Amino acid sequence: MEKVIAGYTVDVTEEGYLTQMKQWNKEIAEAIAKELGIHELTEGHWKVIEFLRRDFAETEKVPTTRRIKNVGNIPTKDLYDLFPDGPVLKAAKIAGISKPVSCV
């Protein structure tokens, strides 16, 4: 389905995850973040978002928390502090990639 986010028309799933990562931009990220209760995206947030987008483009999978830690060099504690209450679910939505489907 189509949705207008930050003035851009994008394709999203019912849950609001972008289906085409190339439709994403930083303004869309900021708008989704606000919807999720994150009012300002800091340098730490962008580091996670950029890693998720880069890794998703390479592997076609949303990285696990462990991969974000070991490959993305983002400590798990920081990840949870930056995106409280469901960090990878939230970060993936903001990053304009698929909903994570892994159990770990």
Add this chain to the structure above:
Amino acid sequence: MPNDDKIKKVSIIISKGSLEGVYPGLILANGARMKGIEANIFFTFFGLDAITKKKMNKIKVATVGNPAMGIPSLIGIMPGMSALASGMMKKQMEQLDIPPIPEFIEMIYDAGGKLYACLASVEMFKLKKEDFCDQVEDVLTVGDFYELSAGGQIIFT
């Protein structure tokens, strides 16, 4: 489903010290934190091995008395079988990005999960707080455990 029906808190009991006894509880706890659900883990009986510094790295899968393994117990009893099966299973898990137990415990702790040891078992095995990894919050009585589980779901594994 209205928001009020969502699970907000889980308290998971890990009571077994085999690989297949420990992982489900850890995956449930970590998965809860990934969904923003509060998670406590209570380690009891041989489950304590998963948080005991000297043992947490050596947890093995049971090859004897475990019909689902497809290995006859007579073969499973042979020296090295358990290590072999554990090695194979660990390799599989690594491919799925499921961490080894010490790393998993650390991740759950960093994710805000709380880890506790059961007092009765700690006394039975003559263990001390120092025998456990740093991520263990406290040694609790069953009564304490129920108190901290109040308002959430309790899962026994």
